[in-house]
Amino acid sequence: MAGKEDLLTRAQVDEALTGLPDWRYCQGALVTVYKAPTAAAALELIAAVGRIAEEQNHHPDLDWRYNRVFIRFTSHDAGGDVTERDARAAAAVSSAAEDVGAEAEPALYRTVELAIDTVDATEISEVWRVALGYKKTPGNDLVDPYGRGPSVWFQETPTPNSSRIHVDVYRSKAESGPVLEKTAATGALMNRDYAPEWVVVTDRQGNRLCLCTEEGYQPDIPGQA
Structure with a gap:
């Protein structure tokens, strides 16, 4: 098993994706969704x-x-980023999907995080970790050890927003x-100051969420500034 020595840079990830039309890059992973003709065909794809x-x-x-399969490839031994192994596996899965007549619907794949504004993350993070049954990452985020619930991260700021909890x-x-x-068409306030990395959305009652992309995300490759 390799480690970070086969980690791909963002430019290399983008290049790999030109040969992986079924897949997208999101938060250090290659992701997609396949729609199979039937639930039985979806199970065939899962077996493959x-x-x-x-x-x-x-x-x-x-x-x-049912007839959709959500798939995410990342290399945990490389710090949760994309390696050559992920690209190779994704290509093999695309071939298997074609064999069962499944169509790629990558637009359906999304990841949700819970963000909490705080002046001191250490004061509150343990409450959330214990209550959720989560584990703490090296970056002090909280994640579901079984990958089912949304992760939680603490946005430390001396001026927390009045709406302290928001969804990314x-x-x-x-x-x-x-x-x-479509979100703008609902009448929400759209703050695009940080686009395309993220857009801050505020509803009519002052609740916030952020619509985020992979833009600006860089793998942590040793030896690179």
Whole structure:
């Protein structure tokens, strides 16, 4: 098993994606959704993904919803970023999906995080960790050890927003445009100061969420500034 020595830079990830049209890059992972003709075909795809994972000794996060299969490849031993192994596995899965007649719907893949404004994360993070049954990451975020619930991160600021808790919704930049347009059409306040990395959305009652993309995200590669 390799480590960070096969970690891909953002430019290399983008290059790899030109040969992986079914896939998108999101939060240090290659992600997609496949829609199979039937639930039985979806199970065939899941079995094929399992065989690929065992053959390559590289296992994805996978979620089955009737005839749709949500798949996420990342390399945990490389700090949760994309390596050559992820690209190779994604290509094999695309071939398996074609064999069962599944169509890629990458726009359906999204990741949700819970963000909490605070002046001191250490004062409150343990409450959330224990109550949720989560574990703490090296970056002090909280994550579900089984990958089912949204992660929690603490945005330290001397001036916390009056709406201290907000949701971050991550999509690929390639899929974000229509969502931004539809959200703006609801009448929400759209702060685009940080676009395309994220857009702050405020509803009519002052509640916030952020629509985020992978833009600006860089893998942590040793030896690179």
